[in-house]
Amino acid sequence: MKHLVGIIINSPKQKDLELMVRHRSIHTVPIGGKYRLIDFSLSNIVNSGISKIGVIGSYMYRSLVDHLGSGEEWNLSSKSNDLAILHGGKNIKIGEITRINLQDFIDNEAFFTKVSSSVEDVVLCGCNIICNFDLKEAIKFHRENQADITMVHKEDYTGELSDNEAVMEVMDHKVTKLGYSADRRAQSHNVYADMMIIKKELLQNIIEDVKTTGEIDLLDVITNNLENLNIFAYPIEGYFKIINSRKSYFDCSMELLHAEIQREIFHGERKIYTKTKDNHPAIYSVNSKIKNSLVASGTIINGSVENAIISREAIIEEGVKIKNSVIMQNCVIEKDTIIVNAILDKYVRVTSGKVLVGTEKEPLMIRKDSVI
């Protein structure tokens, strides 16, 4: 897949994820025991054969740079400059939500100039979507239809829609209507899946036009030009989730424990890559009891665990009972604790004997580094 460049955009701040994005950009919110949100989009792009990729970060870029390195873990070569981390996320007007911020493209002009000579199409992906998607097929579809833009969409999306998700109507594989979910007129569960393929020249023209039109949101530009442009829709059939709130984060985590979704996301042909770590294998003691859970390396499990995600280097001491919960990296759950329907961010320590119980609708969320 030469002639293509992939861009992972910097999603607008998801206010409902607040505790999780206070100290990190949304790209690097941990999920699934060892992944960061960005791993899914990045792996999908890599698995399609694209090897020129730009990732637009925010002003909090330490964890992103640390996570991605030179991209070797995603099979990207540093010698051929396969991966570039781009700056972004500034110049957002107060109160306004910019879904796909063209200013980020303008700020990184040097990158686009460098890679664009042989490029025909640009793939734009969000950084907070969970799926294992065969982008190659969508690209094929885009080219066969000689589309200006191909927008990937999920019909009958059942997940939560925050105000700034885009929804659409589709007829004969073409996008006929596009709007924000907050907009009353656009009642629809046919959601834009935050992945599109766009002709490079069209994107360049749109960026050029920003200077005169002042229209900074690519989605708005597309909405305004639905009739002038050849905009196709490509459906995503498999599992798809947008992570935009505590609830959607929790639901997605629990869904990853479903045997079928588990298999689709992790055991298929296309692998989800992430940064590897030198952890020991998970250590189960004689007292451990566990079922229906995802467990990462470096963990020590002495207690009982059911329907949970136990992330790297978490320690579960004796007598602990964990159910329907997400325990992030380096958490320590001391003796005889009970945790149900909760999300514990990294490095949380729950001291012995505590009981933390949330509801399925409103799981507890414990902030990074807390001691409880």
Next chain:
Amino acid sequence: MKHLVGIIINSPKQKDLELMVRHRSIHTVPIGGKYRLIDFSLSNIVNSGISKIGVIGSYMYRSLVDHLGSGEEWNLSSKSNDLAILHGGKNIKIGEITRINLQDFIDNEAFFTKVSSSVEDVVLCGCNIICNFDLKEAIKFHRENQADITMVHKEDYTGELSDNEAVMEVMDHKVTKLGYSADRRAQSHNVYADMMIIKKELLQNIIEDVKTTGEIDLLDVITNNLENLNIFAYPIEGYFKIINSRKSYFDCSMELLHAEIQREIFHGERKIYTKTKDNHPAIYSVNSKIKNSLVASGTIINGSVENAIISREAIIEEGVKIKNSVIMQNCVIEKDTIIVNAILDKYVRVTSGKVLVGTEKEPLMIRKDSVI
């Protein structure tokens, strides 16, 4: 050199370098034909044997991340997380100059927590100083004297001093006075060389105190505590230059052409590392005439060049005469052009027959990507 961590700080905006720092952070201003300013501090730290290094970037981090990669070129290993790029440069109060911004340390707490357990001392270096300095000796001095802080200084500094350079008085190897060069009472050419070694615990205490004192500039904290602390001064003997203005940039470039300075900086025991590129060797045509110049790889030289720095992939066509100038990467100087006392930023194209002549005191500066 375990027990030490090196931090390259984010220097306050140097307004007199304006054209050069408009599109990049000051770390990555090109110099010497193939280097970036940061290469000198980073190489000095690496050559002292320190292998835990943090680099504080600005909000324009693309070029910094691209330049440093995982640090392999500086012999830093990605597996052992030798190099971290930290976010920084926000929260600066308007109008105020913060010389060493403690907020940057607070914002990157996670990094400091991770590395600090076995660390005794922290080395802080500026990102815009040109020297090949034996930091190992200064560390030895610091430890022999059981100093709280050892500040490296240059006596009789002849370069330009911008308002926010620190100057000091020294007696018996101890710092007795410290102030900004803008301060009339501090008339001195004994300049702080933007390198210090500070006890980790002291630095931690100072950072902790920010929350109560509100004092955000480490240099101010030191100034206020000159008498309470054990602050030593260590002189730098060799070549030293602060790059804080167009003039100092130009002077430094010309000084790098002096045989002796050239030898000290580039041909000594300690190497200055930078990112390598796959350029062809410099190509000299039958018509080339050249003397007293530094020429990088990837260049093509058909014209005549004297006292100049010709950076990577620059093309000098026939009949061109270049004298006392800096030609940055990827410039194209077309036929029969005359260039004297000028600095041409990257990707400048000078079309044929033009004459660009500055003065030694005020060299011409041509902005990146210009066509003239």
Next chain:
Amino acid sequence: MNNQKCIAMLLAGGQGSRLKNLTVNNAKPGVMFGGKYRIIDFSLSNCFHSDIFTVGVLTQYKPLLLNRYIGNGSSWALDKIDQGVYILPPYVDKQGGNWYFGTADAVYQNLAFMDMYNPEYVLILSGDHIYKMDYAKMLKYTIEKDADLTVSVMEVEWEEASRFGITNLGEDMRIVTFDEKPEKPKNNMASMGIYIFRWSILREALIRDANDESSDHDFGKNIIPMLLNENKSIFAYLFEGYWRDVGTIESYYKANMDLLSDSKEFDLSSKEMRIYSNNRNSQPHYIGECANIDNSLICDGCLIEGHVTHSILSYDVTVGKNAVIKDSILFNKVVVEEGAVIEKAIIGENIRIEKNKKIGNENSEEIIVIA
């Protein structure tokens, strides 16, 4: 790259035939250990933690997989400029090539490699040891003693002593005599096969040994006695801690099971001198609804729906419903189908154990090996 203080030569050579079919397609140091690791990880990680960044790996048997595994050494942070890990197979010249004849011969055949670095000291390591050791401390000791050779020793059980090279010490830890596998050991200070030589001494000794046709070209049998005879300055360095030679199926199995023991003789979870490895990019392991796991080590990528007890599972192992794994070691990508039972067995990479099949017996003395 010249004048490095100390480089390491790691003897990874033997076919490891005592490890039976585990080494059919893989050199001994490349055999899996403790789930995700390979035996060589332990020595290479020790090198990194000891600031020894140049390691020659002397291998002759099936170097292909080991070569791919080691790559450029970046997995152990040994990818420094002009330093790193180098695989050194036997050299073939126009007259043909030879299998390394003995430990000393293997090092001798790579004189050119060591000459290239011209270090002050050479550390000789063995590729089939499980331990954590800071060689930097041993090097410091060597320099302080101004020794020509330092031999790392540890106390072993008296009844085991005759399996080792036994050092008899004078005052100040000086080695007076050295008995290779003595029938009647005079003490229980055993050589661990870890040496630091002054390079000039080693170089000269190897050349003389190579010209001695009666020699077996072995460090323990030939080189050390020769240097002792010449009154070279040779000291013992006392190592205390966990150390195992895993050269036989029994010792290999036992050392693996040590990782599961309550007493944590070797604690993988310790952050000190962490063992690095060439990590696979696999998903977290998934434990199904009806699974049961205790007292085990489980690696990423596993999919477990059966019962696992007192066992070690490497990457990407599948255990079907009602399958039982007990007292066993399963290598990468083993598939255990529904209802199969595996007890006290070692199952090599990519093996599929069919439905309801029974392998091994928990009460048996014998350890079944399938590869």
Next chain:
Amino acid sequence: MNNQKCIAMLLAGGQGSRLKNLTVNNAKPGVMFGGKYRIIDFSLSNCFHSDIFTVGVLTQYKPLLLNRYIGNGSSWALDKIDQGVYILPPYVDKQGGNWYFGTADAVYQNLAFMDMYNPEYVLILSGDHIYKMDYAKMLKYTIEKDADLTVSVMEVEWEEASRFGITNLGEDMRIVTFDEKPEKPKNNMASMGIYIFRWSILREALIRDANDESSDHDFGKNIIPMLLNENKSIFAYLFEGYWRDVGTIESYYKANMDLLSDSKEFDLSSKEMRIYSNNRNSQPHYIGECANIDNSLICDGCLIEGHVTHSILSYDVTVGKNAVIKDSILFNKVVVEEGAVIEKAIIGENIRIEKNKKIGNENSEEIIVIA
């Protein structure tokens, strides 16, 4: 890693004795070329640009330096997961090992390596060619023709033709006969020693050839004629562009000087299919007050105070005052002291030419080689 479309086997074996003392310490593909490059850079860069990310380098002679130079292949962006560059020296087993007997034997001895990848096609390359070629185009051609074997050919001067393997073509570029170095060539379509084989065909042919004691185990002499005899589907692929075999001092010198010619037969400055290299981290070169340079290639790290004309200087070369370098090639770290004169010579790495010494003669036929 299985079922890759195409992997490359690069024959880097020969001692290159016709390159005289340039190969005393270095295998031929490791010899410097064009200043900063080494000969093997050209083939490896071609592989990257052709999306062939797995390359086995078959080497036997002095692999140590080449090994270090190639590392894990990251210099050519060939460090992908489960892919990359692998050095494959002759294999030594208990019975000892053998120098590769011929080009086909070298590949045969590494069947296990290719089996590991089990590709559809195998590209056979030679390590001593200077050229830019997109093998992906040749692979596409092979697939379109559904060929068992494709041989890359080019038109050569008629008087040169008898030095090459000559293909006689039928319609549609099908190879009808193949004459290895014919005395009286029937045409001038020469094989470049670059082949794409269908792996199943190659595997079977190599095994048969290995069992044929009368065979020289050479692709040109044995394998291709054998397959032609069996009516396999064999096509020629016409290459147009610059291509040189640099197996002799004369051809090596001439190809270097081609880089300086006005006609730019091989244009290093072209951005297309850029040649990658294991780059040194050296400073820009410095030209002194009294220096004079024309029609030359100069690498980073040089320090030039003398006169350089129509010459190629590799990394870190020093040329003293009033020294003259003409029509010459200087390798890394050569030091030419004041007043020395070098004409029409090749000076190997680290050589020091003393003050006022004179080497070579610009009018001589002979090229002086000092190494």
